[in-house]
Every structure is written in C-alpha cells, then in structure tokens.
Amino acid sequence: MGKYIHSVLLNEDKCIGCTHCMRRCPTEAIRVRNKKAHIIKERCVDCGECIRVCPSHAQDSITDSLDKLKEFKYNIAIPGITLYGQFSSKTDMNKVYEGIKMLGFDDVFDEGIAADILSVTIKDMIKNNNLPKPIISSFCPAVLRLIQVRFSSLIDNIITVESAMEVAGRIAKDMAMKKYGYKKEEVGVFYLTPCPAKVTSIKNPIGIKDSSLDGAIAINKIYGEIVKKMKDVESICEYERATPNGIGWARVGGQSYSIDVDNYIAVDGIENVINILEEIELGKLDGVVFFEGLACIGGCVGGPLNVENPFIAKSIIRELSTKATEKEYKSSIYTEDEHIDYYLKNEFINWTENIEPKGILTLDDDIQKAIEKFEKIEEILDFLPGLDCGSCGAPTCRALAEDVVRGFANVEDCIFK
Amino acid sequence: MSHSLIKLEYEILENDFSRAGEASSNMKKMLTHLGINSKIIRKAAIVTYEAEMNIVIHSKGGKIFVTVSPECIEIVAKDKGPGIKDLDLAMQEGYSTAPNDVRELGFGAGMGLPNMRKFCDDFEILSSEGNETCVNMKIYLK
Incomplete structure (x- = not known):
C-alpha cells in the first residue's frame, strides 16, 4: 500500500484514552491501545468526526501556518465558500477579503466562483452524458474516500470533475501568472479550509496527479486574526465574487439546486451518506439523477474547522444564496462562455487519473x-x-x-x- | 482438497418492510471482507435484495441461504408459499401481482424476478400454485 498522507492527527499528550472518537468513526479506523487512540491510516477518510467529538481536543488537523507564505513571491488566499457563513449576512465580504490580505496575501479568490463554473459544466455533463445513475457528486473529499474504501462498485457513478477548491486554485494561479508574469512556482495558493478532508486532498489528491494548491489554513486558526485586521481596513476593493448559486454550495442541497436537476437526493452527515450509498448499491435509487452527499451535518458549513455554529452558518448561507441582494454579485470570470471553454480545454476542470478502489477491508x-x-x-x-x-x-x-x-x-x- | 465454505442463513418475515434489505446488506459486508470484486458483490447484493423483497411482499415468509466458496456465491431463497400460478408470466419484465398498497410504496414494479435472472449466472426457480417457491441463484467468482 502506497503512502497515504492524512490531515487528521492525534495529539498523544492530550489524549486521555477515552473512546469517544473510536465509537464515532464511520470506517472503524480508530483503536485505543495503551490508553491512547491510534488512527489506522489506510482506513481514515478524513471526515473529521473524531475532531468534532474529542472532549480533550486531542484530535486535530494538520494545516499550514502563514509562515509558508514566505516561500512564494505572490500569495493568493482561496477562502472556502463557508467563510460567507462565518460572518453576519450584512458583513461586506470585500472588507473580510481586505482583512485576509492584510495577513500577508496579495490577492483573494472566492472558491464560490469555481462553484459557479462547475454548476454550468456539471449541468451540461448530466444533459449530454450517459453516466450510470445516480451521478454522484465529487465535491466532498471525505465521501470520495468513503466510496473508495466501502462502496467501490459506485466509483463509476462519480462525476469526473474536480472540486471547487481545486478549480479555484488553478484559475487563481493561472490568472496571477498571466497578469504579472510570475512562474508557476512563484505563486502560492492557499485554501482557507473548513475541514481536514480538503487538506488531505491537497496533499494527496484523488483523480489528479498533483493539486494546484500549495497549502491549507484552517478557518478557525485564522478567523480571529482576520477579524482583528478588519478593524484597520482603510480602503476596500471590489473583488470578483460568486453568484448566490455558487454561495449556496456551502450548504447541503446547494449544489443540486445550482445544477437544476429535479430528481436529486442531497444528504448530509456521514452516517446518512453511508445509508444512502447502501441503497444506491442495491439499485434502489436508479431513478435518481444526482446524489449530493456531504460528510458534515449541514454540508460544508458543518465542517469541524469552522467557527460559527453550523445551523447559524447554514441560515446565513441560505439568506445569501436565495435572497436577491441589493448588490448583485456577478463574476466576469465565469459568465462568458469562452472562459468556460478555455478552462475545459486546459484541464482546469476534469479529472486526469482514474480512481482506484481501496481493498482495505x-x-x-x-x-x-x-x-x-x-x-x-x-x-x-x-x-x-x-x-x-x-x-x-x-x-x-x-x-x-x-x-x-x-x-x-x-x-x-x-x-x- | 478441502474447501472452506461460508454458510449464512437469514429469516425473512412476511410484510416486514422495515427490515427488508438487512440480509443483502449483511451479505455485502461479508463479501467485502473476502476481497471479492465489487462489481460481483453488487450483483449478489441486488439479487439477494430482490429475493428478500419478493418474500416480504408475496409470501408467508421464508429464508435466504447464502453459501460462498472460492468459486461461487450461491443464494437460495425459499418461502412458505403460496406459490406462483404462472411462472412464464412472472418472469416477464413489468408483470406484477403486487397489490396496490405495495405499489404505492414504490415496490412491485414487476422487475424482481427478471432482475434476479439478469444479475446472476445460473438461475433456477421452482414453484407452483399452492406450494412453496424456491429460487436458486449462482454467481461465479472466476
């Protein structure tokens, strides 16, 4: 078995050997030996349930620190879409982005823009393509790994497009290179992540050889500093932003809504996802066109590295994604068809590698x-x-x-x- | 040469929709542990699930027996009657004797037996009106 890099990490000093994480793990990847929990690496899907339930905060996620920005000439932050849900719906996200820039970034690129692009491409793929039904969303990396480990007969049902994070990373890097003439290795792209599974898919991606992202920073580790910096923001730029559809991807069902299919099932919570995957394997849901399965309750807003309560964040996302706001968010990056053609032709969107089953059981x-x-x-x-x-x-x-x-x-x- | 076999047995109750699917799900887990190709596991799970549903919907209850050898998965579904009147008709896609209340639940589309035949390598059914029904299915591993 090849080297499998994980983001979920156990701090042995803090672990008291209770069994909360072990009981909650959906792939039975944890054992307690000699009063310390151990993660069986091959089984872990990085869903982060253990981080959520650990009473001693011994389970954590390996993410990068801002020091890593020094390795690059030009740094771009890609805030996960859930960042919208971490502030009040009245907050000007442009100001938040200014705050992020003050931490050392040169630019900020909204992940939601990539969600908008993917909404268009997935919609087309579903229309033109005879993939086995239901087509399974590739958005949640923990669910992808779960399918590899436990539901490998469904690998062919997964839609072969990259996640919004990855697409955003590629576009942001490409734009910076074109605009300022930087070389690829001079541009650092960092994801502000709500979950450990996204970190793992940067270090050890599925469906592609290498990730375009250079690192990930946990939202909860950087949130306080962003808020502090926001107080000192003097001038505010207008950033390219996602449409309400793209913002909706942060909560369960948002993706299905944005691709406009009638017959879909959107499920949140890893145990619930497992139950539905069982049903799909038995052929019970053949009439369903699209399955959106997200490991965290509420969707990405429920990610263990967020700050805001998932239900509050979900409601903020709902407000932003359904209500027409006075200021129309519209990014020029995705609205023009020629752009999408360019992204498709240059392999910004599709997987290049097959994903293989993991016979760890x-x-x-x-x-x-x-x-x-x-x-x-x-x-x-x-x-x-x-x-x-x-x-x-x-x-x-x-x-x-x-x-x-x-x-x-x-x-x-x-x-x- | 001695061959190891795994034998499992599941009791299926008449009209017990809530537990239907347990046998196939349990069997699927076992086959995963044996490292059997996932496409084969899926076929076995589908035919077992259809057999479970048939026993739940149409019969007075019955049993499913699963035997696994290194060569083959054998699934036998045996019920306590009341038997099938016209087997040729029952094997036709879309033909169903399921009552309306069952169809309203989304079952009884007349695909059960045809699917079972479609997804296994050997299919044999024995039944007549007033007698028990026995379906014998084999899926080869090699």
Whole structure:
C-alpha cells in the first residue's frame, strides 16, 4: 500500500484514552491501545468526526501556518465558500477579503466562483452524458474516500470533475501568472479550509496527479486574526465574487439546486451518506439523477474547522444564496462562455487519473484464506459478549474479532474474558 | 482438497418492510471482507435484495441461504408459499401481482424476478400454485 498522507492527527499528550472518537468513526479506523487512540491510516477518510467529538481536543488537523507564505513571491488566499457563513449576512465580504490580505496575501479568490463554473459544466455533463445513475457528486473529499474504501462498485457513478477548491486554485494561479508574469512556482495558493478532508486532498489528491494548491489554513486558526485586521481596513476593493448559486454550495442541497436537476437526493452527515450509498448499491435509487452527499451535518458549513455554529452558518448561507441582494454579485470570470471553454480545454476542470478502489477491508488476498479467516471471526464472535462496549480498545466486538484474526489484538483484550 | 465454505442463513418475515434489505446488506459486508470484486458483490447484493423483497411482499415468509466458496456465491431463497400460478408470466419484465398498497410504496414494479435472472449466472426457480417457491441463484467468482 502506497503512502497515504492524512490531515487528521492525534495529539498523544492530550489524549486521555477515552473512546469517544473510536465509537464515532464511520470506517472503524480508530483503536485505543495503551490508553491512547491510534488512527489506522489506510482506513481514515478524513471526515473529521473524531475532531468534532474529542472532549480533550486531542484530535486535530494538520494545516499550514502563514509562515509558508514566505516561500512564494505572490500569495493568493482561496477562502472556502463557508467563510460567507462565518460572518453576519450584512458583513461586506470585500472588507473580510481586505482583512485576509492584510495577513500577508496579495490577492483573494472566492472558491464560490469555481462553484459557479462547475454548476454550468456539471449541468451540461448530466444533459449530454450517459453516466450510470445516480451521478454522484465529487465535491466532498471525505465521501470520495468513503466510496473508495466501502462502496467501490459506485466509483463509476462519480462525476469526473474536480472540486471547487481545486478549480479555484488553478484559475487563481493561472490568472496571477498571466497578469504579472510570475512562474508557476512563484505563486502560492492557499485554501482557507473548513475541514481536514480538503487538506488531505491537497496533499494527496484523488483523480489528479498533483493539486494546484500549495497549502491549507484552517478557518478557525485564522478567523480571529482576520477579524482583528478588519478593524484597520482603510480602503476596500471590489473583488470578483460568486453568484448566490455558487454561495449556496456551502450548504447541503446547494449544489443540486445550482445544477437544476429535479430528481436529486442531497444528504448530509456521514452516517446518512453511508445509508444512502447502501441503497444506491442495491439499485434502489436508479431513478435518481444526482446524489449530493456531504460528510458534515449541514454540508460544508458543518465542517469541524469552522467557527460559527453550523445551523447559524447554514441560515446565513441560505439568506445569501436565495435572497436577491441589493448588490448583485456577478463574476466576469465565469459568465462568458469562452472562459468556460478555455478552462475545459486546459484541464482546469476534469479529472486526469482514474480512481482506484481501496481493498482495505479484505481479510486476505487469497480467497480461500479469506474464507478461513472469516470463519475464525465468526467463531471468536460467538465467544465475545456482543456488548460493543469498547473497553478492549476496538469499537465493536466484531472489530475486535477482526483485529484478532488480523493479528493486531488478543481475545484477552476483552474485559469480560 | 478441502474447501472452506461460508454458510449464512437469514429469516425473512412476511410484510416486514422495515427490515427488508438487512440480509443483502449483511451479505455485502461479508463479501467485502473476502476481497471479492465489487462489481460481483453488487450483483449478489441486488439479487439477494430482490429475493428478500419478493418474500416480504408475496409470501408467508421464508429464508435466504447464502453459501460462498472460492468459486461461487450461491443464494437460495425459499418461502412458505403460496406459490406462483404462472411462472412464464412472472418472469416477464413489468408483470406484477403486487397489490396496490405495495405499489404505492414504490415496490412491485414487476422487475424482481427478471432482475434476479439478469444479475446472476445460473438461475433456477421452482414453484407452483399452492406450494412453496424456491429460487436458486449462482454467481461465479472466476
């Protein structure tokens, strides 16, 4: 198995060995050994549930610091669309962007503009293309990884376009290079991220060879400084901004709304996404055209690295994305067809690599041996109490039995034995 | 040469829509652990789900037996009747005897048996009016 870089990280000093994260993990990727939690890297999909539930704040996400800006001549911040939901709906986002610039950036490029571009392209793709239905959105990287790990038969259903973050990164870099004559490596593009999964998809992307982004900074780590700087803003520029449709992508259902399909299902919360993927695998949702699955409750506004409460942020996004505001946001970057043609031709939007299933649940590559191991698991399970208490350090009795058979644990780890 | 086999058995209750899908979902997990190709798993899950739904909707309850060997997945669905009057007709796409209340739930489109035949490699059905129905399906792994 190749090297798998993750953003979710455990701080051992802070970990008290409770089992909150282990019980919540949707891919059973956490074990508690010697009173410390451990993440099984191959299983982690970076959804960030563990960060959210950790009472000791021991689970965190590796993001970059502003120091990294020094490595580049020209730095661009790409605020995740959820940033709109972190301020009041009355706040002038231009002022927020000025505040961001004062932290050391030369420019700010709204991720929502890329969402607008993708809305147009996805809409066209759905119309002209006979992809297996339902077409699965590629927006949430945690859901993509979940499909790789647990629902690999649905890989062909995923729409092969990059995420808004990546598209925004490519456009921003391209524009800076053209406008100021910088070389690619001289332009630093940094994503202001609401979640660890986005960080992982920069360091270890799916569907493309390399990400155009150079780093990611957690919104919650930079928010206070932005607010502080905003007080000192003297002059405010007008920035290119997303339309209400693009802003809507920050909440669940926004993407489906913006691509204008009638028969869609939009689901938030990783457990709910798992349930719907199960149904899709059974062929129960063949009549549905588009499936938007987002790992966090509420959509990206629920990302664990945000500041504002997800429901409040969601309501702010709703206001911004449905109400016609007095000032019409409209970006010239996407409205002209020739621009979209240019982005499509220059591989700004589509995936270039196939995504492969990850057979991490497989007990053995030799099916004969796998069957034997499965039987062994069933035998051990008969012998365990079936309480799923977690005291052994595995999330369920079945997980312990699996660990025993894989050679990672002992039946005696069960406190009832 | 001794061959390992996995045998699983699921009880399916008449009219129990809330639990329908449990057998196929459970089987799917097991097949994933065995490292079986995901396309094959999906076929097995679809035929098992259709078999579950047929037992729930049309029969007085029954059982599903799943046997996995390194060569083949065998799924046998056996119910307690009341049997199928006209098998040829039942195998036609779109033909359904499902009552209206079931159709209103979105089931009973007449695709159950045709889908089961479509997604497995060997398909055999035994039934007659007043008797139990037994569907035997095989999906080969090689």
